[in-house]
Every structure is written in structure tokens, then in C-alpha cells.
Amino acid sequence: MKKDALDEVYRLYSKQVYLYAYALCGNVHMAEDLTGDTFYKAMLALDKHVPNIKYWLLRVCRNLFFDCCRKGPKEMLPLEETVLSTGEDPLEMLLQNEKKQQLSAAMKELSQSDRELLTMFYFLDCSIHQIAAFTERTPGSIKTALSRARIRLKNILQED
Template sequence: MTASAMEKIYHHYSGPVFRYFYRMGGDYNLAEELTQETFYRVLVSLKRYRGESTLSTWLFRIAFHVYTVNLRSHFRSRCLPLDQDIPDMGRFGDPVRSLEKAENHQLISLALQQLPAGYRTVIVLRIFEGLSFEEIGAVLNKSPSTTRVALSRARQRYRQVYNQLANGYSD
């Protein structure tokens, strides 16, 4: 593999991989660190890629493994800091609307962080990264139908958590 080919892979997939980690853990620095670890592992194991799945599926499988290993070794807080999404408020526009938008975004992030890791993974890969059920199944070593059921349950649990948070309750 040439350096330019690896660079193309990195530029194409680093954003989605970073977003996956950020949405899974809510920590910008950790997401950067895990993204770097993922691409290091991709570089080391690229010779073993056999093309049995798409490159994105194979890469997200590595990212999922990196996240799982990190989760096991470092138990971290599952909530975002309260000021995480406030920087958008400095932009032009209605400050009340900006605050409401930031609060809603914060509520969505908090609800996502309170889901079990398996549910969070399915939601992030399907909704935010646009992977198919077949691709998510390959990442998680599950069938597409099992992945569909998991997404349905994850959405249901997400709605419950979101509504509790929106009404002022917390787990």
C-alpha cells in the first residue's frame, strides 16, 4: 500500500470514524485519540484486508474493536460536560433561538450517552454514519435482521431517555 493510498483512506474515513467515537463517548480528545489508534491499526493490518466486506465496514469493525477495548480498560463518565456545545451561541442570529437549539442538541447528546453502548453503536452507525443493516451487522458480527431489531429497541429506549430528560428527570 502506498502512502498516498493510505492518505486517501484516511481523508475519506477519518471524519466518520471521529464522529463515531465522539458520539459514542462524548469526549473530543478521546475521539481524536481513538481515531488515531484506529488508523494505526488499519495501517498495520491493511495487508490482511481480503475484500470480503466493504472497506468502510472493515474499518468500522476495527473502530468498534478499538472503542470496546478502550471502554473495558478506562471506565469514563457517560455524560457530556454541560458547556460542550455552547460555542455555536456566538454566531449571528436570535440568541434565544440559538440557546434553545444548543439546549436541544445537548439534550439529544445526553440522551444518546445514557443508552447502553450496544444501542448507542447501532444508532450512531445507522443514523449518523448511514451504514446499511448489512454493514452494521458485519461490524458487530450480527445478522442484518438482528441489527434491525437492535435499532428498533435502541430507538424505543432513546425516546424514553430523551422524554425523561426533557421532563426534568434523570436516571
């Protein structure tokens, strides 16, 4: 991979890697660190040909997260939400932000594996077979786990 290719890969996948990292750790600052470290590893692998770069980046991010977990729990910093001005109707933006905050809070109540599956399937547009290959599980077990995660998320959202 050359430097121009790394720039293109960063442009294409940085948001997805960040979202995946955030789903794993639930912390904005740690997700930023994991994303940066993931692309640092990609930079170190400039000479290597990686056949499916998106899933390679996600695997690197996941391994970095597990390395951080093994090193011991760190004090988690509070999550800070930022609102970007888009020129939309303020009331509509407020309602959308409320829904996003409810979903974010409900996702935090799920287990790490449930968050990971839901994020990969709904936000990173990964197929069942891709998730199965990535997590080294069967497609049937992924479908079952995804169904159960959706039910748990639905129950959490209904409680609120």
C-alpha cells in the first residue's frame, strides 16, 4: 500500500473504524485513540498487500481494543455530545438528537458483543457472512445473536 492509497483508505474507512471502535469501548476519547492507532498500524503495513482492507482495519481495531482491555481498566472519561449546525429546523434537530441519545444510551446498556454485532450490521453495512468470517463464527450463530441483540435493544428502548 502506498501513501496515496493510505490517504484514500483513511478517507473511505476512518468514520467506519471510529464507529466500530466506539461500539467496542463506548468512549469517545478511547475510540479516537483506537482509530488513530489502527491507521498507524496501516501506515506501518504500507508495503504489504491486504486483500480486504475494511475488514483488516476492523480486525486491527478490535485487537487493539482487546490489548487495551488486557492492560487493565482505565478511567473512562464522560461522553460529550457535540451538535453541528446544519441549518435545519432547530425543533427537528432537537428531536433527532433526542432519538440518537436514546439509542446511544440503550446501546451502552447492551453487552460489548451485542453492540459489536449491531454496529457491524446496521452502521457498517456488513453482511451476515462477512460478520461471521470476521468473528470466526457460523452465519447461523450470527443470525441468532443478531436477533437476540435486537430483542434486547428493543426491550431496553421500550423500558425508557
